[in-house]
Amino acid sequence: MEFIKYDALENDYLVLDPASCDLTLDPAVIRRICDRRHGLGSDGILYGPHLDDGQYGLRIFNPDGTECEKSGNGLRIFARYLRDAGYVTAGTAQVYLMMSDAMVDVAYLGDQDDLIQVAMGQYTLRSSEIPVLLELPVVLGVKMQVGQHSLTASCVNLGNPHCVVLDLPVTENTARTVGPALCESDLFPERVNVQITRVVDRQTLEIEIWERGAGYTLASGSSSCAAAITCHQLGLVDAEVTVHMPGGTVGVQIDKASGVHLTGPVKAVFAANLSQDLNSYLAKDK
Numbered sequence: 001m002e003f004i005k006y007d008a009l010e011n012d013y014l015v016l017d018p019a020s021c022d023l024t025l026d027p028a029v030i031r032r033i034c035d036r037r038h039g040l041g042s043d044g045i046l047y048g049p050h051l052d053d054g055q056y057g058l059r060i061f062n063p064d065g066t067e068c069e070k071s072g073n074g075l076r077i078f079a080r081y082l083r084d085a086g087y088v089t090a091g092t093a094q095v096y097l098m099m100s101d102a103m104v105d106v107a108y109l110g111d112q113d114d115l116i117q118v119a120m121g122q123y124t125l126r127s128s129e130i131p132v133l134l135e136l137p138v139v140l141g142v143k144m145q146v147g148q149h150s151l152t153a154s155c156v157n158l159g160n161p162h163c164v165v166l167d168l169p170v171t172e173n174t175a176r177t178v179g180p181a182l183c184e185s186d187l188f189p190e191r192v193n194v195q196i197t198r199v200v201d202r203q204t205l206e207i208e209i210w211e212r213g214a215g216y217t218l219a220s221g222s223s224s225c226a227a228a229i230t231c232h233q234l235g236l237v238d239a240e241v242t243v244h245m246p247g248g249t250v251g252v253q254i255d256k257a258s259g260v261h262l263t264g265p266v267k268a269v270f271a272a273n274l275s276q277d278l279n280s281y282l283a284k285d286k
């Protein structure tokens with residue numbers, strides 16, 4: 001049973017291919033595998049491809065054991081795996097997101113399969129579809145108090161839910177304090193990914209991230225899109241934006257007709273097998 005690790009700007013995922021895996025991925029097993037001290041360590045697990053109906057089916061798990069609908073970097077990493085493992089030889093492919101029942105297009109833009117673009121699709125700003133429990137049809141630039149934090153929030157759902165904060169210092173400390181306060185707030189019944197965001201200029205954003213189910217991460221693809229979409233809606237940036245994160249930089253393009261596209265590099269880190277000790281621990285856990 002082989003685990004292959006890739007990182008997309010230090011947002012790292014383990015790919016587990018059902019063709020070579022006999023593990024039952026229950027939450028305790030996922031938490032142990034993603035644990036950075038006692039497991040292999042990662043920001044999540046990409047479980048696929050499930051090859052039913054000739055599609056490349058994908059399930060995405062957060063390191064806390066929850067399953068999530070979508071991940072921008074996860075999709076780019078999974079696309080790279082499909083190419084590396086010989087499933088895909090063309091310049092484009094489609095991935096089927098099993099939890100969301102949605103197809104996603106990916107494109108290989110670099111010679112080494114390094115630069116990968118994912119069509120993140122359409123998004124919604126409707127409060128009921130984020131979901132965010134405020135008596136407002138949309139939440140864009142809304143001042144609120146969450147615990148001890150006063151902030152201005154904008155919400156978007158791109159398959160997964162996001163809350164973008166525009167008026168606080170863009171630091172790891174803000175992400176680590178305001179992030180969990182928003183993520184666990186009663187306002188967000190499905191919890192939320194949080195982006196502490198600064199508009200650098202009309203083409204550039206800087207963000208720090210707190211991810212639902214993962215905590216502080218060094219990069220996030222869907223978070224970059226969420227920050228770009230909400231800032232564009234507020235008239236602060238153009239439709240093509242570069243987003244800087246501690247782990248690196250991605251490009252986001254917003255287009256009414258074709259939706260949102262996310263582009264950035266993916267690097268292979270390692271391929272590894274579980275030790276006998278970890279295998280026995282996981283078997284015991286079941």
Ligand SMILES: N[C@@H](CCC[C@H](N)C(=O)O)C(=O)O
Nearest residue numbers: 068071072073160220221222
């Ligand atoms: N790292 C991701 C986002 C992963 C999903 C998120 N934690 C959630 O639960 O929605 C990305 O690159 O988009």
